[in-house]
Amino acid sequence: MNPNSAIVGLGMTELGKVFGRTATQLAVEAICKAAEDAGLSLSDIDGLYVNPGIKNDTDLRLQSALQMRNTRLLATIQAFGSSAGQMVQYASMAIAAGMANVVACVYADTPLAEGKRTGDSYSGQQRALQGVGALPFAAGLKAAPERYAVAARRHMETYGTTSEQLGAVAVAARQWAAMNPLAQMRDPITIEDHQNSRMIADPLRLLDCCLVTNGAIAVIVTSAERAKHLKQPPVYVWGWGQGHPGYANRRGSEFGLVTGAAQSGPAALAMAGVSIEEIDIFELYDCFTYTTLVTLEDYGVCKKGEGGEFVASGAIAPGGSHPTNTGGGELSSYYMWGMTPLSEAIIQARGQAGQRQVAKHDLVMVSGNGGVLDFHSTLILSPHPKAR
């Protein structure tokens, strides 16, 4: 399939410690802003995909909250961190199939509660521990940091990746964030700050971990033809992919070493008809510093096992050869699951990133990662229409 769609609208609510508003209220605001950004009205939207976050407290009933009539496409999409990329893929296919003309895709979540510790929001569901499935949780593998820590440790033991190299990812993200007015964390940090930050789950320190954010982000997808007549520079979808490794919990598993990005990235590049060397900007899902590093390897930006040296070389930082997470990523800007890399990709592709704008922004590669490296989606976006 040759994609023929474009992202024409981007809407973002206030992001961060936003209290007193429900995920549905935030989602409505993000969609209204995305429609206005595109120069469309809500009544133009005839398709809606809803990605609820960890709180899982909004869903396809968002349609009625938006007073949408004659909706032709409607679903809740829950593929965790890979959802944003997947929604754009399904929206593009639905548009190509004539099922809908204008599709809104939204993520909304309120994991932060006033007066509660940030760490509590992703510390695993409160559940009665029952049966053999509860054994890892009972042993202490509860929240995302310790699960990713086991993956990162395996990468370190296998390839010699170091904590300082992970720190280079955090420092680069913060350098980019310093230039992003939307970023929650903008004060500069050093490798030393990273090394001195408190250990969360060895080998992951506080500055290896992403933020937790309340808010919503929506994008509007329509056909490439229609996109030309709207308000914003269109961001054309050139290619996509997914990869869900389904790690077997057994001998030979590549958990921690190779992720779904190794399947998803090349598939997206092939669909786009471009090589990894042609990509100008990488917007990668960075729930942890390690995730950025392993995704760069799996996409083929550097060789497997050389991600540590690659990020420590300054390649991904401002001024580097491979600008990556140019808004500060989930580590330093805001954590809106796959909408974090996607929103920054749209801003960069349009050329609207201000001080942090990357000069050459013809091709942007966007990743989404969910579970513990279990679910992966990729988009390749461009401000130029794809040659057909």
Next chain:
Amino acid sequence: MNLSPVVRDDFSAPFFDAAAEGRLLLRWSPSSGEWSEPTALVCSVTQAADLEWREASGRGSLVSWTIKPGRERDGVRTPDTVIAIVELEEGPWLTLQVVNADDRSRLAVGAPVRVEFVQPDGSEYLPVARLV
């Protein structure tokens, strides 16, 4: 050691009955001759839907691990928790607390462990790993 209590369900009853006797059960497929983790519903190699419980050796080795730092509570620091992926001789991986990793240098890929069982308050017997 600070494991959370786990109660049984119908599916896990044989596993926990054996655990109380110090025996580790895994899932095993007669058609493939392959072993799968205790939660498996179909064979982790062939997807055959003929799994049954079967006693495993309880011997394995470390694949990877994490250390969760203890926390200060009322002036007392709780001990660190070491959690590891253990590859059993039969092939499946289990996520287990490591009970004797005070000497951190013993944590290494391939380090041999033996599965033991402990019983937290209000819980079934649960598997843990001991470095040997």
